[in-house]
Amino acid sequence: MKFKMMMLAAVPLLMAMGDGRPGPVALPQGAEVPGAGLNRAGTRDAPAPGSVATPTAQDELRILEAKDAQPAEFLWQSRVVVVFADTAADPAFTRQITALQSQPASLMARDVVVVTDVDPAGGSVWRKMLRPEGFSLVVIDKDGQVKTRKPLPWTVREIARAIDKFPSRLEEIGRAGLGL
Template structure:
């Protein structure tokens, strides 16, 4: 598992800070565009935190198809983790603190919160969430059902 985590971090690139780039986000900027997966942890070395990152790294394409944006949030002032463009993003300290307050996450707690595109909480866990559980939760959402329906009914272009 440690090798997979190292491989995951080796693939990461630093975030770019363009206005249209989701590399640095707030809850408001993600609304209607992404399904944020907020991963709160005391530190970037927390075993549950690393396990959740590993799970996400193993199924990036499935999550990207569902417009899931991984947002790792640690309580310490350590350097923020790099992100995978299009798959993960950062929150500045003020936005991260606001998210922590909104979802009532203590600084010493590991918690994963999945939000819908509407900004509402869809799933919460104090242990890493298996990807299958994330996918099933997302695929049962009305907005995701509509996305699937729209994709299958779009006219094919020659």
């Protein structure tokens, strides 16, 4: 009986101590919670009927042509997914671009910019730097290093998982968890 009384008296004390996990983190004013406003699928819910949704540049995945983008402009700013093909009609190319456009939120959360190059004769900086043959998918980290090369299309999930293993991404995730 004394044991039960001691346990009942200890419950409020244990509850006050918590479970050892860190509590909520106070974010600096104006800071945004990564993934806030996204549903379980990693996309934003449709606007309520009658409301007007105004798309912003942040709501769209940036897809640039190789001739319009220089590697230096993305250094320490964005991760680049470069998609090469010998022609825009290449089925692997169209499948890859469709996949990238189908789930933009997952890529945007990882600071991804897509660069496409379907002109082998054009001799873009990207082709000179990466030397692809036929269809090729190349993932470049923010430090400018090539992290992944694939000869076949990848799903957004596969790309996101690969990026999440990059040291720079692990650091970003850690900072986000600390509210920095």
